[in-house]
Amino acid sequence: MKPPPFKYLAPDSLEQALELMAQYGGEAKPLAGGQSLIPAMNFRVAQPAVLVDLNRITGLEYIKTAEDGSLAMGAMTRQRDLEFDPQVAERVPLLHECMPHVAHPQIRNRGTLGGSLAHADPAAELPVVAVAASARIRAQGSRGERWIEAEQFFQGMFTTALEPGELLVEVVFPPAEPGIGWSFLEVSRRRGDYAMLGIAASLSLNAQGVCSAARLVFMNAGDGPIEARQAAAGLSGQQPGPEAFEQAAAAAQQEIDPLGNVHATVAYQRHLATVLTRRALAIAAERARGNGNLPAAGAA
Amino acid sequence: MENHQLSLVVNGQPAEGQVEPRLLLSDFLRHELGLTGTHVGCEHGVCGACTVQFDGQPVRSCLMLAVQANGHEVLTVEGLADSREQLHPLQQAFWEAHGLQCGFCTPGFLMTLVPFLAENPDPSEREIREAISGNLCRCTGYQNIVTAVRLAADRLRAI
The missing domain is CATH 3.30.43.10 (Uridine Diphospho-n-acetylenolpyruvylglucosamine Reductase, domain 2)
Structure with missing residues (x-):
């Protein structure tokens, strides 16, 4: 045994x-x-x-689109179902994009959304995406329920805001705003391995095609999902392009706090953060242009 | 710790057991039912050797408790072929294309790939390599496994 x-x-x-x-x-x-x-x-x-x-409980496995366009998912929804659900692909493309990177198909057949969030592994994809997409988490205890913003939910390595006896029961992703683009990228030694570093990025462009907001959330870059706030704030008001993205990447790699491991030194993780930030922002900008009343690709 | 009564379907046949909750599904299949085709490698979900189908989907049997299979259906490599005299087309292809050497990892590959080919009957080499990313093989270098999957896919589509 x-x-x-x-x-x-x-x-x-x-x-x-x-x-x-x-x-x-x-x-x-x-x-x-x-x-x-x-x-x-x-x-x-x-x-x-x-x-x-929790596997015998019915009613914790669902994916539902609400009237306001947000997507509500039961905690026991299997990762494999998230991967193939058309509502996820349409409503929360960032989540859809990260799913094939979550371990292997055999693991995703059993692994759940709520389980991965509650486990709060800094090297896991789902917590990073929950933070980057501003998900809200519903927790229920014997004394009632409460909502927790993903940003407040993760409190360190394998540590969450859940109280003893509380269960994570639902995760709600808000609808994507027009003019927002996103990207999820990671580098791992082999497909399905824990990534040496990853990023979930979003970038919003205003009607003039100028960066209005950005989020850069890193995976395996500290003791939980690590957000590079200053790097993201520095993008506001900038023309999206190699120069702005290079600056953001340089700032982001300093803001994160990677721990290093047997596969990647801290210096290499910072290098990956630089490269992935640059690439993720370029992809996000391209998608932002295609998502809203914005100048066509290539105009900026 | 009290034992739990377990009743499930394994390879199409009803199976029963009295198990401690901490007994893993992999160990139940091997030690209680004698189905030693399900191999146990790392026992923490990395190597894929213990992959079985749980309600038709490939899962790691070392990452499930036997009690969790109560009321469910499990398919192991022993249940893959229609009869003892005939190999499943994927097994046949592994044999012909030298998709195995020592054979330790093979049951896990087969149980992963049969549902994969049902979902994706004409996979590209890249798709095949992604599908087997959760199964370790230390002999073949994977090349002949990929060849075997292509061969089986062509044959299965012709059926």
């Missing part, structure tokens, strides 16, 4: 799950797709006394 012994509970409803989480407190761990928790248990790094399996 790989994992140490634990008590296994598989409630049928969210209410039951919340009761069990409250009853067992810090002893209990919720089990979503299990693609990070089970390996940690196999290594005995994680040794929860109680496992509350």
